[in-house]
Amino acid sequence: MTLLSVRGVSKRFGGLVAVNNVSFDVAAGELVGLIGPNGSGKTTLLNILSGLADPDGGEILLDNVPCQGLTPERLAHRGVMRMFQLTRVFRRMNVIDNLLVAGRALGLGADEALARAHALISELRLDVIRHLDAGQLSGGQMKLLEFGVCFMVPPRIALLDEPFAAVHPTMKEIMGGFIRSRHEQGQTFILVSHDMPVVVELCPRAVCMNAGAVIIDATTREVLNDPRVIEAYLGGQAA
Amino acid sequence: MSGIDVDLAVNGLITGLFYALMAIGLSLIFGILKIVNFAHGEFYMVGAYAYTLIALALGVPVWIALPLAFVVGALLGWLTERTLMRPLYAGYTSWGLMRDEYAVIVTFGLSLFLINFVDKVIGPYAYRGPPLVETSRVVLGPVLISGHRLLAAGIAIAVIAITAALIKWSFWGQQIRAVSQNRLGASLAGIDTAKASVIVFMLSGGLAAFAGALLSPVINASPDVGIFPAIKSYIIVVLGGMGSVPGAIIASLFLGVIESFGAVYISFQYRDAFGLILLMLFLLFRPQGLFGEKGREV
Amino acid sequence: MSAVLTLDNVTAGYSVDIDVLRDLSLNVDAGRITGLIGLNGAGKSTVMKAICGFLKPKAGKVVYEGNDLTGLEPHKLSAHGIWYIPQESSLFPFMTVTENLRLPLESLSRATGTPARSEIEQRFEAMLEKFPALRVKLRAQAGDLSGGQQKMVEFAKAWLMRPRLCLIDEPSIGLAPKIVEEVFEWIRLFAAEEMAILLVDHNVRRVIAMSHRIYVLSLGEITASGEPADFAGDLHEQVKQWLGINF
């Protein structure tokens, strides 16, 4: 069953085509890796999917209902949750409150939100620092916290932008384990990462973008063995 | 154009010149640090007092007191930059306040401080500064101007021209423009951005103080005399495109003339409101100012 | 071959525990092109920023011509004979091309006494011979130029400075293929002047072909290095290895 359908989405900035007629489907429960060299348009695509940028053309269907051009808050209520590459937390609120914001905004009651926040905190091993203001956390802890924010109310689809970039191995393991267990429970993901071993390990399927376009969409093994993908990473044709 | 219209236009332009003296500095500060200095009017006030007191109390000739007022303003600008503006660019990691909040509070607080400090130390009574020339009104065709105002306008033109030329062509001016247009590029070009911000604050304080000194025979220095000129310069900086010096000069003259005509043809009571309404409308609907992005040149 | 620039176990990052670079060491040889290829986008620009002082390393040293330059303020770089062509623009959009070109040189001249004022004019003329297309654009505002023309101004600016070390970050990104060719012509022009160059570019083949020595940066660490001959084998296989794909 198709959960998210991206159909012919494009976005240009001035003369630069950042996303060029991209189409692909994500079925419910899938964990799709989105890879590609720098500047290939992955983050712009995630921005469009999460409502931070309007596409110039094309259509995005979530549960068969068009949702392109909706605001981020509307999309959050529809179940699209986005994790940013450069972490965004509420720096002057403590860890629990950070989680509560998402829980309460998405309709949980006070007690339930608090219970879920505590559950996530122990699952992500943030117990020791749960009363610190988010601004005092280390970079890796902030990433874990943002991770938690995205799963306070299990989203229809989670869009993760480079969650593992330059993170300490222990934290990488916590996040990897978290993704794996949620995936097993049927959670749908799009995972953008440069860390190929992790993508291979986690994602059965991968989509590779280059110069704004999808160049291959297949099983992760096929994608990573495809000469076009390697060529993209060699930087052969970027324009 | 009837005689009264010419008179209104000329007097409006002259008012605009004084506005420009104020607004250039504010605009430069916005360009380089992206903040609004809410204590700008108090540099003007300090200048008016400095000129008046130096001339009256110390008996220094007005032609020496005038540049000294500039120096006092520049020193105040230097002090402000060194003590209060550093956290805006000197890599403070943990902020109890956000950058913008900090700038608003600190400059707002400085404004209150200076007003009340002067009120306490010098007193709340208005001082009339000595005019540069003791002449009665000069009649030029349909235009009627006091001698001091005419002379002050001439000096203002000269100072604005010199400032604009320095910013455009001098090496310091180029450095300042460079920092406000591209900080990365400026650093690479060997420009110390912290030093540029000190220079801008000194120039800005000096010009505002100079404007206060020049107008002190007309405005009568009092502690809160800077509030209105400051508001005028906020209006101008927004109209001219925040950060642009040519924009600020043009917007100053424009505002001066608008107010001059508006006071006669629309409403004298609300003459001060025209600019404020323009300010609100521009911020809400056209924050890039009269001249758009292209006008953002410094 | 002597190294003009040495990074000695540099660790750097933007927050307390996220180190974008870990224990990174590399040499840039005098008068040669050193290539830095980072297949997975982790840290190439950060290397540049750490060298230029925009990011102070947490550990390790940046040694240049025998002097420790770790954490130098960026505005002092050019006086040391280092120039940086960043990926983003370093141009002043509301100044003319001439002003853009002259300002760094005049700053340098005022700060260090060299070049002398007369030499500035000579250099300017010589620059126009190397970049003749700029002649008709000198009075244009830099912000009005096309992307390719702006890149040309960046290179011309660097050329005027005659640095002993030039750091070039992703010079061809976002440019049309025809202009990319020109960009690499300019880099060869720099190399011909015996400038030491540290070149970062996403086009791996080209970097390998141009460089005297190549480093592969992967997730903040140097995972391979060598001379062009060392990369002569099947590049696809090597890329897979760098990416960590082992099947």
Place this chain on the structure above:
Amino acid sequence: MAPSSATSPAADRSGAQLSNTKTTVEFRAALVAMAIVALIPLGVSNPYWLGVLIVSMYFAILAGGWNLLAGYTGQFSLAPATFAMIGAYTTGLLNHYFGVPPLLGIVAAVVVSGLVGLLLGRAVLRLVGPYLALTTLSFAEIMRLVASNSIDITRGDLGLGVAGLLDSRVGWYYLFLGALVVLLILFYMLLRSKAGLFLQAIRDDEVAARRAGVNVVFWKTAAFAISAAASGFAGALYAHFAELVTPELGLIGQTGLIVSMTVIGGMGTLAGPVVAAFLVYVLSEWLRDVGGYQLVVFAALVVIFARFFREGLWGLARAAVQRWGRA
């Protein structure tokens, strides 16, 4: 909801708390302070000092309302005094021209200033930093100019005579105190509800708040309207206390005083600005007797607090309590 029961006691010893718990602590501290204030008339009968305290309470309401907007939501409006003026003129004009009784006028003042706040808040929704400050500043000046120049209606700077409400100064004292305590309770309930979380989230990172599903447009506008309504309420009450409404209520200097109190007390804390309003105003009256340096001292304090102690007196006190607890 019972946040303290869900949190382990160990956490409370660490000194950091859920924003709910934090708000509760601050609320209790504010109530203790108000209880002390309630006792003062038992010992002080000097009408001058009672008057000083009444004006302090007027400012405490204004500082509390502005703090909700600036400290909790991060919207730096420079118009709090203006909304007090709008509230004062609403009830003043209704009373003067239509004989509307003060209590009804005060209700009307809350509604009118709240609505104007709603409109202004909606208009400035996307403005940040200096742009927001300048827009609200020009709104403030326009309103003041209108009040001061519409002489036919407002009698301009001479001021508009307004009916009184109570004869006894002590009565006024407890009326203001009651109003302040009611507002504190309302703010407390608001901040303890999800609104408190949302407002602070918007202050810290608007994009992240939207990503988390917070309706930023609604809450920012609501904060503006509530803050304006609270200011308007204070202004209306003050109008009947002073039996005079003048444009001076909307002077920039008044906003300056409100900002000073909030910054010195601690922005984004429930108790700080309210308590600081008393400290600043009472001390300033005392300093006036000593030599009139009051405003110089407070303006200097604002600058020093903003530069070095960004959490204000409340933050300093909390840090001191923590250090003492650890020792």
